[in-house]
Amino acid sequence: MTGSERVSGPENGTTMTAIHTACPYCGVGCGVVSKPDGTIAGDSTHPANRGRLCSKGAALGATLDEAGRLLKPTIGDSQRPGMTHWG
């Protein structure tokens, strides 16, 4: 239930990719579709949720640009925060 599909873009004749993936917030793993316009919606083809999302899943799109979102792993504590890298 993951993958991508070509969808209509914002201008005539253009196509962009919508990504089918899973919500990361709990073990249910509901299917979500990330659309090129920046919106995230429930995946209507996914058997676990059939397009529906709970309140946490429905907030996925709003969290992407949230100030303070960690984009890199951190090592340290509240007295000595530090950023590191994945590799």
Ligand code: SF4
């Ligand atoms: S949408 Fe809700 S129920 Fe589904 S995986 Fe995300 S947190 Fe879990």
